[in-house]
Every structure is written in structure tokens, then in C-alpha cells.
Amino acid sequence: MHFNGGLKMSIAQYSSAGQKAVNEDSLGIRMPDEDQLTTKGAVAVIADGVSAAEAGKEAAETCVTGFLSDYYSTPDSWSVKRSAQQVLNALNRWLYGQGQHYLQAEKGYVSTLSIAIFKSQTAHLFHVGDSRIYRLRGGCMEQLTRDHAMPIGRGQSYLTRAMGLDINLDVDYRAADVAVGDVFLLSTDGIHDVLSSARMQAIISEHGDDLNSAGQCLLDEALAAGSDDNLSCQLLKVDALPLEDAGDVYRKLTALPFPPPLSAGMVVDGLVIEEEIHASPRSQLYKVFDGTANRHYVMKTPSANFNDDPAYIERFILESWIGRRIQSEYVIDVIEPPKTPSYLYYLSDYSPGLTLGQWMLKNPKPATQAMLDIIVPVAKGLQAMHRRDTFHQDIKPDNILVGEDGKIKIIDFGSCYVAGLAEIAVPIERDIVLGTAQYSAPEHVLGRRPSGRADQFSLAVIVFEMLTGQQPYQGRLQHCTTTVAFSRIEYVSACRYNPHVPIWLDAALSRALSISPELRYNDVSEFVYDLEHPNTEFMKDEFKPLLTRNPLRTWQGISLFLFLCLLWSLLR
Structure with a gap:
């Protein structure tokens, strides 16, 4: 890839049991090859097994080895945050499950965990427990994490959050900018509980580029200062950042x-x-x-x-x-x-056939089942893309192929948004290709963050057009460019254009075509399910036509209209 390489770091890490018989800390750093360094980044992980837990050492080792292994197995199109959270949730469930063999969960597989992932020009930090991450920049040491611990007196505290402590994991996440020369320090409480931030900063600064000596000195001074816990630290210095020169790109x-x-x-x-x-x-x-x-x-x-x-x-x-x-x-x-x-x-x-646009010209207002035979496969294709943190952003009839063999395929990736690639900075202004206006979700036009609900909106536009031969919102979508303009348009029922469209199906369309993405379905699969299966919620009175809800009022209105017409003709 054109944005490969460029990130260079000096690294060092040390760990010691200190005055304890067993070292329950665990730590690891991985600098992958060039492709994965670009798409996934470099990772530093440090964990401190809880001393009160009988399997604290095993928990810490599992956190480090499991994360370093599984994180790089996630799709490289995923964002760092999604990849890390998926792995962390799986690790936490495993640790919690193993801990159920003990009478108390906090006595089982419990560990702190702090992670720094360096991708492009950003450090993505994940943290739970009381291990810490610091950044030294320009002579200033800043603590980037906060301890999840409650003091209970006499220098003692207990963890309020940790890996394996609860089935539901609450991890702090922070994205921090990275500059050449930054030094990141990850440490366990055996060091930072006895050494002040100012002293740790001084030690690192005194040793300059010699991170190995700095790391050893941190351990030695903490031990000399009376630390009675395991001692571990990692030092990572940013030597170069990727693609700072537009000419190279x-x-x-x-x-x-x-x-x-x-x-x-x-x-x-x-x-x-x-x-x-x-x-x-x-x-x-x-x-x-x-x-x-x-x-x-x-x-x-x-x-x-x-x-x-x-x-x-x-x-x-x-x-x-x-x-x-x-x-x-x-x-x-x-x-x-x-x-x-x-x-x-x-x-x-190569798949011979017609685009859906061509198919629609030959098959105006198809039966519901014929529509579903096309839309359901498209939705499955979109789900496959969304699972990869990829949003198509230009779903329209001309980008859907109806093959001669009956197979339906989504084509054209020219407008796709990929979360994992969006995190990679390049020194050029990226080409943002908006989808076709009449099929685009409002958030595309308004420049808001992409999501799978935008593809859902575009798919609903196609369904509406297939069933009615008309564009939703009376074709006014493509003329809206502001929030105010979108707020002024109203959904017109598909039943008005095609009385054969079921009420419940029109209600599903109305929801998927909501101007606000928060009001749409959570996932495109939910939308398609409601297209295939009548939703009883949509059979309530507010979704039924007036003739069905109140036939008396309907006929009274018709009679009044006819009377006024008769009166007008008599007065002429």
C-alpha cells in the first residue's frame, strides 16, 4: 500500500518479582511486519495479576498473550477500537468463566490490563485496573490513564474494575496524538506507587535514548525506595511517524x-x-x-x-x-x-446480467416476493461489508447486478468508507466520493460520521422505488442540502402510489427511511426481517389508513365533500 511503513519506535521492557517469590506481572510488545504495522499498528501490553486472586499470574499471562495473538487476527478493515474491544470482551468472558470455579470471583482469574496501540499518528489506549500509561513530551510527564481502585486506608486499596472481575467489562478508551520524540511509559503499581511522576520523568530524561538503562533504573530505584510488589515497565519512544512527506506518497x-x-x-x-x-x-x-x-x-x-x-x-x-x-x-x-x-x-x-436499474425498467412495480428475492441478498451483502467495518455509501440500482443465473451481487467500491483505513493519516487531502444524491442518506449530504444505517436508508429508497415506481419524499431528497431542508420534507406512504403494498411493509419502509439515523433500525437485517414478516406493532391503529381506523368519519368526510361539490354546481 502507498501508506506502508514509516512508523519507527525504540522499545525496552523490564519485569522483576522484586521482594516477592513469584512475579505475577506479565508484559509484551509486538512490532509486526510492514503491512500489519500499517493496518493494525504496534502494540504494548502490560498486566498485573491481582495478588489476592489465586490465579492472578495465569490471568495476567492470558491477557497479554491472548491480546497480542487475537488482536492481529481481527480483520484489518476494522478500526482499532472495534478490534481491541472485541478481543477484550472475549478475554474477559473467558477469565470470568474460569473464575467461577472459585467461591468468590475476585479470588479467581483477575488482572489489571493497560494497552497502547500505535497506529499511524495516534496512540489508542485501553485501560482497566491500576496499572498506568504515561506520556513524556517536551519535559512534561502526563498520566494518560486513571486508576480504578478504591483506597481503604493504611496504603491499601481494592480494585473496582479489572479483567475477569465481572461478566460485563468496562474499559477506558482514549485516543492520544503522537509526535516524534514522545516517550510512552507503561508501568505496574510496584513502580509508580513508590516513585513520583517527577522522579520517573527525571530518570527517563537522564538516560536520553538509552531506554534499556532507563527501564533498569526505574526498577532499581523503585526497589530501593521500598517497593514490596512485583515491578514491571515498558518504554516506547517514537523515532519516526509514517508518511510525513506528500512527495513520498x-x-x-x-x-x-x-x-x-x-x-x-x-x-x-x-x-x-x-x-x-x-x-x-x-x-x-x-x-x-x-x-x-x-x-x-x-x-x-x-x-x-x-x-x-x-x-x-x-x-x-x-x-x-x-x-x-x-x-x-x-x-x-x-x-x-x-x-x-x-x-x-x-x-x-464477470457475471453477465442486468443492473437492477435495467431490471426495474423491465419489471415495474413487481410483486412483493419478487422484490424480496433481490433485496434480501443485497442486505446479506451489506451485512458482510458491515461486519468488516466497511460501509458501501453508494447503494443504488446501478450498483446491484441481477445475474442471468439469478444471483444478486453488489458492485463498485468507489465510495466505500473503511473504518480501519480512515484511521491512517496521509499528507494529502483524501478523495471523498459521495453517493448518488437521490439514494443517499441525509447524513452523507450533511457530512456526518458514516454508519451502516446510511446503507439501510439507501436500500429502503430502492425498495420504495421498486414497489411504487416513485422516489420517496416525492423525489425531494436530492434537493436537500441542509438540516432545515431535510426537516421540511415528509414521508408519503407507499400505499398512496401502490394500494397493493401492505400496511406493515409500508411502516417498515417509513422507519428505515427516517431522516434521523437514530430512528431507523439498528441493523439492516432487522429491516429486511420486517419486510418479510408482518410486524404486529405495525398493525396498530396509528399505522392503518383512516378508512380502516374510522370508517364512519371517512364516509362523513366523503359525503361532505360530495355535498359541497353539489352545492357549488347548483350555485353556478
Whole structure:
């Protein structure tokens, strides 16, 4: 990737049993290879097994080894926060479960835990218990965590929060900026309970770049100061941050040239161009044939209009990166090219058929089941993307393929938001491609944080259009650009355009099309479930038409209208 590498750190860590017979502290640091260093970051973990717990040592070791192993097994498209919290919750449940073998949970597998994850130009900190994380910058030592402990007198305290102490884990999270020269210190209470912040700062500053000597000195001084606990510390100095030079980024982005204008019969890296499928101002699609594999692919090439635009090139490169990480039968497959590419392009699976937009022209106002046969697979494809912390952001009929074999696939990753990539800073202004206005959720237009509920909104627009032949909100969505404008539009029932639409289905649409994302379904699967199964909540009076709720008032209104019409005709 163009943003690989650049993060360099000096590290040191020390641990000692001190005056105790057994060392119940555990610590570990992992600096992965270049790809994972970029997408997952470098990790430092320190844990202090609770002395009062019979399995404190085992708990601390499990926290460190388990986190370092499992964190790097999470998808690299996930954000740091999501990845870490998933792993921490699983570790906590395991520790708590093991602790149930003891009469009291606090006597079982209990440990403090502090984690620093360095990704791009940010330190993501996770903390529970009374171990600590400090940052030394410009001669100032700052404690970045707070102790979860309650003093009970005579220098004693008990933990109010720890790993394995309760089935529900409450972890502090903080994102701290990182600068070259910063030194991060992770320590257990055997050190920071006897050494002041000022003294620890002085020791680290006195030893300069020699972190090994600084770490050993911290342990020695704490022991000499009367520490009667295990002593552990980790020191991490930031020597360099990734991609601070825009020129370096541009050189990486332009390592492959744009392809020349392509036409039928031309050969690119052994792939025969058969025909142009689609062309837009931003890209071209070609049907190509690989004679070696005897397969057809779709080749997507960048538009020559952007050959000197680094933001566009980055967005194009990320499309294939995203596509290769979404594994779903309902999302188009991105294929590794048979040869090392000599130009900038990527390949996806070729699936002959129609776009949903073309299908809708041939099948206006389809039956509910025909609509569901298409929408349910699309929703499953979106779920696969959302599980990867990836939001499509441009769900529309032209980005859904209805194959000749009946298979439904989501295509085009040009507008995708990936939480894990959004955390990686680059010294260029990123290309933010908004979805098509008439299918976009209001939060896209208003520049708010992306979420899966925005894709749900777009899917609901498509359902409304399939069943009614009309756009929701009377087609006024695409003209709204402000909060005030969105507040002025009102949902018009799908039943008005198509009386065959069931009341409960229209109610589900109304909820999924809420202007405020908080009022929509929590997940797209819940929306689709209500499309397939009549929700009894939607059969209540407030969701029924007036004729059903109050037939007397309805006919009274009709009679009054007819009387006024008759009176008007007599007075003419």
C-alpha cells in the first residue's frame, strides 16, 4: 500500500518479582511486519495479576498473550477500537468463566490490563485496573490513564474494575496524538506507587535514548525506595511517524502508470480486451478474457482525466484493496491478476446480467416476493461489508447486478468508507466520493460520521422505488442540502402510489427511511426481517389508513365533500 511503513519506535521492557517469590506481572510488545504495522499498528501490553486472586499470574499471562495473538487476527478493515474491544470482551468472558470455579470471583482469574496501540499518528489506549500509561513530551510527564481502585486506608486499596472481575467489562478508551520524540511509559503499581511522576520523568530524561538503562533504573530505584510488589515497565519512544512527506506518497501512488486508451483486440498483461462495458468521467469497465485460466473478467481502469490527482489515485487503489477483503457470495469478487500488473487497473469477476436499474425498467412495480428475492441478498451483502467495518455509501440500482443465473451481487467500491483505513493519516487531502444524491442518506449530504444505517436508508429508497415506481419524499431528497431542508420534507406512504403494498411493509419502509439515523433500525437485517414478516406493532391503529381506523368519519368526510361539490354546481 502507498501508506506502508514509516512508523519507527525504540522499545525496552523490564519485569522483576522484586521482594516477592513469584512475579505475577506479565508484559509484551509486538512490532509486526510492514503491512500489519500499517493496518493494525504496534502494540504494548502490560498486566498485573491481582495478588489476592489465586490465579492472578495465569490471568495476567492470558491477557497479554491472548491480546497480542487475537488482536492481529481481527480483520484489518476494522478500526482499532472495534478490534481491541472485541478481543477484550472475549478475554474477559473467558477469565470470568474460569473464575467461577472459585467461591468468590475476585479470588479467581483477575488482572489489571493497560494497552497502547500505535497506529499511524495516534496512540489508542485501553485501560482497566491500576496499572498506568504515561506520556513524556517536551519535559512534561502526563498520566494518560486513571486508576480504578478504591483506597481503604493504611496504603491499601481494592480494585473496582479489572479483567475477569465481572461478566460485563468496562474499559477506558482514549485516543492520544503522537509526535516524534514522545516517550510512552507503561508501568505496574510496584513502580509508580513508590516513585513520583517527577522522579520517573527525571530518570527517563537522564538516560536520553538509552531506554534499556532507563527501564533498569526505574526498577532499581523503585526497589530501593521500598517497593514490596512485583515491578514491571515498558518504554516506547517514537523515532519516526509514517508518511510525513506528500512527495513520498505521490511517488508510491504513481508507481504504476495509467493504461493507454483500450479497444477490442488489445492485450494487457496477457488479458485480451473484448469490449467496453461502461465508461464514465471517473473510470472505464472492459470485458476481458484470460486465455490461460479460460475465464472472463471485468477490468476497471482509471480515467486519464485524473492521472495527476493523488487523491483520486489513492481512492482507485483502495477499491481493489476493499474488494479483496469482502468475502460474500452477494458481493462481486475482486480477482488477483494472473501477472504482475504493468498498469494501474484491477479485475473483478464477470457475471453477465442486468443492473437492477435495467431490471426495474423491465419489471415495474413487481410483486412483493419478487422484490424480496433481490433485496434480501443485497442486505446479506451489506451485512458482510458491515461486519468488516466497511460501509458501501453508494447503494443504488446501478450498483446491484441481477445475474442471468439469478444471483444478486453488489458492485463498485468507489465510495466505500473503511473504518480501519480512515484511521491512517496521509499528507494529502483524501478523495471523498459521495453517493448518488437521490439514494443517499441525509447524513452523507450533511457530512456526518458514516454508519451502516446510511446503507439501510439507501436500500429502503430502492425498495420504495421498486414497489411504487416513485422516489420517496416525492423525489425531494436530492434537493436537500441542509438540516432545515431535510426537516421540511415528509414521508408519503407507499400505499398512496401502490394500494397493493401492505400496511406493515409500508411502516417498515417509513422507519428505515427516517431522516434521523437514530430512528431507523439498528441493523439492516432487522429491516429486511420486517419486510418479510408482518410486524404486529405495525398493525396498530396509528399505522392503518383512516378508512380502516374510522370508517364512519371517512364516509362523513366523503359525503361532505360530495355535498359541497353539489352545492357549488347548483350555485353556478
